[in-house]
Amino acid sequence: MPERSVLWQEEDTRPYECDGLTAYRRVPMVVALPESEAQVQRILATCHALGVPVVPRGAGTGLSGGALPPGDGVLLSLAKFMRVLRLDPVARVAVLQPGVRNAAISDIAAPFGLYYAPDPSSQIACSIGGNVAENSGGVHCLKYGLTVHNVLRVRGYTIEGEAVDFGSEALDAPGYDLLALAIGSEGLLAVTTEVTVKLLPEPETAQVIMASFDDVEKAGDAVAAVIAAGIVPAGLEMMDKPATQAVEQYVHAGYDLEAAAILLCESDGSAAEVEDEIARMKAVLAAAGATRLAVSRDEAERLRFWSGRKAAFPAMGRISPDYYCMDGTIPKKRLGEVLNFIGAMEKKYGLRCPNVFHAGDGNLHPLILFDANDPAELKRTEDFAAEVLEKCIEVGGTITGEHGVGVEKIDQMCVQFGGAELEIFHAIKRAFDPKGLLNPGKAVPALARCAEFGRMHVHGGKLNRPELPRF
Amino acid sequence: MISDDSKAISEKIKVAAAEKRALRIRGGGTKDFYGNEPQGELLDTRGHAGIVAYEPTELVITACCGTLLADLHEVLAKQGQFLPFEPPGFGSAATLGGCVATGLSGPRRASAGSVRDFVLGAKLVDGRGQLLAFGGQVMKNVAGYDVARLLAGSLGTLGLILEVSLKVLPRPPAEMTLCMELPQAKAIESLNRWAARPLPLSASAWRDGELRLRLSGAESALRAATQALGGEAMAPDAAAKFWTGVREQTDEFFAGEAPLWRLSLPSNAPVQELPGEQLLEWGGALRWLKSSAEAGALRAAAARAGGHATLFRAREKTAGAFTPLPPALARLHRELKNSFDPAGILNPRRLYAEF
Numbered sequence: 001m002p003e004r005s006v007l008w009q010e011e012d013t014r015p016y017e018c019d020g021l022t023a024y025r026r027v028p029m030v031v032a033l034p035e036s037e038a039q040v041q042r043i044l045a046t047c048h049a050l051g052v053p054v055v056p057r058g059a060g061t062g063l064s065g066g067a068l069p070p071g072d073g074v075l076l077s078l079a080k081f082m083r084v085l086r087l088d089p090v091a092r093v094a095v096l097q098p099g100v101r102n103a104a105i106s107d108i109a110a111p112f113g114l115y116y117a118p119d120p121s122s123q124i125a126c127s128i129g130g131n132v133a134e135n136s137g138g139v140h141c142l143k144y145g146l147t148v149h150n151v152l153r154v155r156g157y158t159i160e161g162e163a164v165d166f167g168s169e170a171l172d173a174p175g176y177d178l179l180a181l182a183i184g185s186e187g188l189l190a191v192t193t194e195v196t197v198k199l200l201p202e203p204e205t206a207q208v209i210m211a212s213f214d215d216v217e218k219a220g221d222a223v224a225a226v227i228a229a230g231i232v233p234a235g236l237e238m239m240d241k242p243a244t245q246a247v248e249q250y251v252h253a254g255y256d257l258e259a260a261a262i263l264l265c266e267s268d269g270s271a272a273e274v275e276d277e278i279a280r281m282k283a284v285l286a287a288a289g290a291t292r293l294a295v296s297r298d299e300a301e302r303l304r305f306w307s308g309r310k311a312a313f314p315a316m317g318r319i320s321p322d323y324y325c326m327d328g329t330i331p332k333k334r335l336g337e338v339l340n341f342i343g344a345m346e347k348k349y350g351l352r353c354p355n356v357f358h359a360g361d362g363n364l365h366p367l368i369l370f371d372a373n374d375p376a377e378l379k380r381t382e383d384f385a386a387e388v389l390e391k392c393i394e395v396g397g398t399i400t401g402e403h404g405v406g407v408e409k410i411d412q413m414c415v416q417f418g419g420a421e422l423e424i425f426h427a428i429k430r431a432f433d434p435k436g437l438l439n440p441g442k443a444v445p446a447l448a449r450c451a452e453f454g455r456m457h458v459h460g461g462k463l464n465r466p467e468l469p470r471f
Numbered sequence: 472m473i474s475d476d477s478k479a480i481s482e483k484i485k486v487a488a489a490e491k492r493a494l495r496i497r498g499g500g501t502k503d504f505y506g507n508e509p510q511g512e513l514l515d516t517r518g519h520a521g522i523v524a525y526e527p528t529e530l531v532i533t534a535c536c537g538t539l540l541a542d543l544h545e546v547l548a549k550q551g552q553f554l555p556f557e558p559p560g561f562g563s564a565a566t567l568g569g570c571v572a573t574g575l576s577g578p579r580r581a582s583a584g585s586v587r588d589f590v591l592g593a594k595l596v597d598g599r600g601q602l603l604a605f606g607g608q609v610m611k612n613v614a615g616y617d618v619a620r621l622l623a624g625s626l627g628t629l630g631l632i633l634e635v636s637l638k639v640l641p642r643p644p645a646e647m648t649l650c651m652e653l654p655q656a657k658a659i660e661s662l663n664r665w666a667a668r669p670l671p672l673s674a675s676a677w678r679d680g681e682l683r684l685r686l687s688g689a690e691s692a693l694r695a696a697t698q699a700l701g702g703e704a705m706a707p708d709a710a711a712k713f714w715t716g717v718r719e720q721t722d723e724f725f726a727g728e729a730p731l732w733r734l735s736l737p738s739n740a741p742v743q744e745l746p747g748e749q750l751l752e753w754g755g756a757l758r759w760l761k762s763s764a765e766a767g768a769l770r771a772a773a774a775r776a777g778g779h780a781t782l783f784r785a786r787e788k789t790a791g792a793f794t795p796l797p798p799a800l801a802r803l804h805r806e807l808k809n810s811f812d813p814a815g816i817l818n819p820r821r822l823y824a825e826f
Contacts, residue, residue: 090663091739114667135613146611148620149588162799170735170778171580171756172624174794175804175822177587180620184613201669224528230551230641270669272691329609331529361610362529401611409614416614420601424810428616431806444615 001039005080007031016075019060019067020122023324023372024407028055028069035080037157037193044191045161047074053437054159056187058098058130061122063325064406066133066186066442073437076191078129084108085194092199093152093169098129098192102136105197114199117144120402121310129192135184137402139235139309140266142360144200146402148183155194156182159438164190181428186404186443189432203268206234207278208302211285212259212292216240217336219261222288223359224332226265229284231277235266236360237309240339243354243367244308250315253308254301256292263290263359264305312356313367320352320369324381328392329363329401341391342366349384351377363401364392390415405443413443414450422447473521473535477594477602477633483514484631485600488814496627496818498537499564502573504784506626506792506821516568516631523634524608527552531591531608533636536568543567552639555583557674559718568632574624577718578674578685581666581738581753587623589638595622595630598812608636621807627818628826629811643673643687648710650683651702655742655751658682662754663739670696676717677751678724685714717752724750727761730785732769734758736778743772759783766790791824801825 007013008030018025034040047054053073060067069075081097084104088094089112094105102123105116119138120126126136132154135147144150153167167179182189213219219238226233239247239262244255256262265285267277282293296302308315316323330338339355346353352369366388370381389399389412399405399412413422425444429436445453487494493511503509520537527550534543540560547553557577558570571593576585592606606612606619622632653661658677665672671688684700686693697704705713716722725731729747736743738755747762762769766782767790773780779794796804801823808815808826815826 088739089667091737092663092667093737112667135617137611141611145584145588148617149584158799164799164803165797168735168778169737171738171753172574172585172735174779174781175796175800176625176629176807177574177621177623178800178803180587180617180623184617189616201667203669227528227530227641230644232640269689270692270695272695273689276689276691329611331526331531331609333526333529358611363609363611396607397609398607398612398614400614401609402613404613405615413614418604421603421605421615424597424603424618425615427810428618428807431803431810 001032002035005033005035007033016057016060016069016077019057019062019065021063021065021406021408023378024065024068026069026071028075029072031075031077033077033080040076040191040193041157041161041163043074043076044157044159048159048161048435048437051435051437053440055439056133056191058127058133059101059125061126062130062134062404062406063327064400064404064408066404066406066439068407068442070440078127078192081129081193089114091169093196094199095194095196096128098132098195099127102126102128102131109199113202115202116197117150117200118147121313128195128197132183132192132195133185133187134402134404137358137363139237139306139358141358142236143232143234148180150198151179151183151195152198153196154179154182154192156190156192158190159433159435169196184404186406187439188429188443189438191438203234204270205274206266206268206302207274208235208264208266208296208305209278209281209285210256210294210305211263211265211290212256213261213263213289214259214291216261216339218289219263220332220335222263222285222290223335225284225288226281229280231281231284233265233281233360234268235264237264238262238357238359239309239312240355242352243312243356246319246354247308247312247315250318251307251311253304255308259291264309309356316354316367316369320371322370322372324368324370324385325403326364326366326368326385326388327400327403328389328397329361330392330395330397332359332362334395338364338391338395342388345384345387349380351380351384353384358401361401362397386412407442410443410445410449411453413445414453419447419450422450473523474518476518477596480514480516480519480631480633481596481600481602484596484598487512487816488599491814491816493816493819496572496631498566498569499539499562501560501562501565502569505573505575507788507824509821510819511816514631517566519633522546529608530639531636532639533608533634534567535634536566536632538567540565540567540570547639548642551642553642554589554637555640556580556586556589557583557718558586559720561719567635571623571632571635572625572627578676578714578752581675581756582673587620590619590623590635591638592636593619593622593632594634595632597630598814598817602633603630606636610638626821628808628822630817645690645693646673646685646687647693647697647707648683648685648705648713649697649700649702650681650705652680653677653682654680655749658751659739659742659755665700666738666754670699672754674714675752675754678749683713685710724748724759724761729761729763731783732760732762733781733783734760734773734778735781736773736776740776740778743776745769745772770794793822796823
């Protein structure tokens, strides 16, 4: 390894103590910053031979602690893998090193009228390697899909140092769909060193409607009405009043501050299509009880409407010392019920919780405002979040839509899955990493941990693994 | 109405696993030809059928494996929705389980996505007879490894797919097909050029100097696209019949005794000069080839072009239906198979001879 590519002094390793979820911190023993696949291969093979844990890290923007370092192992940063290896405007693919930023992909594709569709809010900072690890979404998923729908191939190395290619530049590959398995695997199966993404033609034009509602549940019903009308919006987002008020002070997006909730509903396509669709959307939203409808008049205004939504998280940082972002997904029809539940939890725990919501695909991001310097408040926040996530499971949803399980939601995995499913996850992990050295302790809880947590999901009244101790 | 056969299925698998008896999982049997030759005792999935949940405004349908694809299409059509990946049935007996297990998508694949892209969740019975549930009924879900999508195309070798939740979409308001004469090289070039523009292309097929393009979307978008693309509009009935023929392989191209190869290539791969007739789909990314040429030569050609070749339909498949895997991936396949089906009883050798 070249000089300055291995860090072990605490002043150098301290910056790597956490990712975007700052509540969990651990200073790594060693940080490795390889520059080539050969170096990655050697690091992995060496760690494997020595039995040393390895945690891969991209841009460190993850929100579930997936890149929390090992205290006794190597934090493998892919930050130096920043090159665009190939951009083929004819085949509409880009081959990227994992450290390339999400937003940079669309920037380099723009001269060809192409772009990369998934656009997580952190897109100016997050990297494609991390997007692959988390199966990141964004605000345009309903129409354009998640990372798994927009990546053709992932090249990486197993912990043993063996090169593996999942998927191909064709639309499928022989055998099992290991690409689908690798995407969203939170760095537990292989270390990504190359990603081939699909580029899409930029829509000719786009417009967004900002619709105001005097009641959150009405806004939720309006979402269902849009879908029922046979419309698939390019983006469909909801923010409640506490969220718009926090955001407005920060970016001046022009939101209706009187509304109990606003919807952002976007149409894209040819000029004629957009005109037609916006008219239909407006009619549906008005019929659903919108109190005000504003259509973006130009691209600048469209981007301004979106800027508020994309700045929702940092805006919370301005009104509260800390915020805790949740990521449950629910069936859309249960929205009113879940929002009422969150309201009750605000009272129960004495904490504020503005809501932003990828309404089109049912993905909630309640943001609990708290002060991490107050240990009692942090504890209340965690309990609040756990109750909301379990409510998501109860209504038929999931504990994480796009941020991953990491270390944060590992206990809720015991609620979402039964012991038999968790055993299968562990078997999959063993198929790729028999010694369990790659990103250990993340994403999939050990069965003993679930037993300790005392919330093992019980199938049909029968307890899985009754031999495990419980306390 | 649900007919629930899950207990009996699970019991049969448990017993077979204990006795190390191979089982051949089968729905309507319309895709018996696909993959390597089915082996083992028949395990019929058709007793487990029915639609479990369908909520049009959630854009999700959940159904049991034995549900007829035809029934699904009908239920969705009543709400103006459809399965965007346009799965081939290869016969009216085709079931949802077979559709997901084979992972085969139809003409809309290049623009809409594949079966696996629309799988949101699945229940399965693994090779131990355990009932397992992965994924769910929501669009975004990253809890745990994506086992539900892994099942698409696994040919029943990891488990019997008991129930599947699929994302569905509204049916496009209008559709039309354009026809134009173009040599193959020019067709491949044009298809790739058009795909880089925001045009409402939903299918393409080239054969024998003739290219057909299907457009789907709003009337206004189709009008604009027709002007940009040129060509002659086909009569709607003839167009519908044509795309059904391509999807279901009832088109005359697919007739005859020669082995049918499926070459999956990057869409801009050049014309493959191979012995036999070709039909192109998916904007150039799918090339059907009727050829008696040697398997090794065809697979090498596909690999050179950046893709792979499947022996799709043939009287004998001693060359193996699927392109052999590199050693690292072959090892992962064996390990995964062993994780789900340690006794190796589910559809043995249907995917690869090694398991």
